[in-house]
Structures are given as structure tokens and as C-alpha cells.
Amino acid sequence: MKFKLDYNYTIQTDLFSFQFQPGDRKEALVRQTLGNATIYMPKNFDFSPAQAQEWANKILAGTLKEHGKIILNNRTLKIAQAHNFSINRICVKDISTRWGSCSSLKNVNLSIWLLLLPSHLIDYVIKHELTHLNHLNHSPEFWHALDDICGGKGHAKRLDKELDDFAKTQLQPRIG
């Protein structure tokens, strides 16, 4: 996933914040704590060349991966524990075609781009994938089991739609 990045681009969710700031050094400088990252760009940095976009997007993806590995891992372990799912391994990767997936080996794969979502939608994706550990399809039984851990009847499909709408409206502009 690539975005058109500049000093106006920010991520502000209840879990994660990211921004670029003009810097005054020759090289970029990262200031971060878990869940917050500010990238101070090199002095007089110009975002307009394609190469600059490429570089800034690399910084963004790298930062999301670093934070996602901790934040998404912790959330997944917590949710799995609360609802008695046993998982083998959690992988947080730069995948842009889907939010998450899981395998019959009980491995859960999550996209670093989940960090663009508010926490209730991240939790929905995690619960969706964990439910697939027991139901490897989207059968009525799957939705029923997912409803059970999403607050009750109809909640899962409502969250699914919210996730869809969010992706359609909020993840623009994408450039690839």
C-alpha cells in the first residue's frame, strides 16, 4: 500500500499516531514511543519526486511494522486468552491485499496496515481471524460464533460493513 505522503499526512487513532515534521538536520530523525512516531525529515526535504515518495512510504511501512509487531501481537494474545483460542504463531507483515488471514496450523497473519484502523475495528479483524481457527469458512456457524465474541447477534456483520466502509473512504489517496 502506498500513500501520497507529505507534512499533511498523519495517522491519528486511539492506538497509534504518526506524522512527518520538518527537520533541521541532514538526515531523518525518528522520535517514538510505543504507539507514537514522529519522523523529522531532512532539512528542506521535498516530497514531490517519485523517489522521495518511495522513501517516505518505506519509512511509514517500516514504522508500522515496528509498532504493529508489538501492538497487534499483544492485542491478539489478549483476545485469544479471553476467548480461549489456542494459537501457534502470530505474524505481522506488510500485506496490503487483506487485513489478516489464518492457517490450519493455527498461525495468524496480520497486516501492518491494521494500525490505520481504530481499535474496535482492529479487534474485529483479530476476532474474525481467530474464529476462522474453528471455522475455516464463512458459514452461518462462523458468523454465529463470531457474533458471540463481538457483542451479540448481528454485531459481526455490522462491524464487517464498518470495516469495509472505512477502507473505502479513509484509506485514500492510495497510489498503488
Ligand SMILES: [Zn+2]
Ligand atoms: Zn473471513
